Amino acid sequence: MSYPVLFAPGMTPAIIDVSPYWRPPAFADGVVVADALCRYGARPSLPGEVNVSTAAVARALLFRMATTNERLEAGLDVPNPHEEAARYACAATAIGA
Template identity: 50%
Template sequence: MNVLFEAERPPGIIDVSPYWRPASYADGIILADALCWHGLDRAALEELNVPVAAIARGLLFRVLTTQERINDGVGMDFLKDEIARYEKAASAIGL
């Protein structure tokens, strides 16, 4: 969903995609990003109590978005760094 804002008008909601995903899926994406980009360690994962499967799905989502960029020829200069980050995150969750 996207929201448009303009001064003195109510927000306008566009691109509504009525699709339900479990809350753990969003948690998984957040933690996958934290592992890849913000140095989250395995000990913190255990405290947060998010299923490893949810984090794996979040990581898979990020890998697939990278693949889309590769298909479009965009952002290729950071590809090796991203692959290393994904491998580190996968290792942290036991994959």
């Protein structure tokens, strides 16, 4: 296994982008489809067309919603939370949730 390492003059090298746990490969497919539904106007039929399970897309949407919520609670910038919520609602509707 390899990890990206960040180097900077005068600083100790730092390992970045570490995933401390394993996720099933279907989760990655779900993230791609969920993002396509949320952000890129993909057709609601996309999950079936690319053979990605509803469960994988639902888990990815939950992950995206949770991280958006964490950013809001931490006071970090979320450009338009209402627009973001509408995107998630459209994606959830597309998968029948």
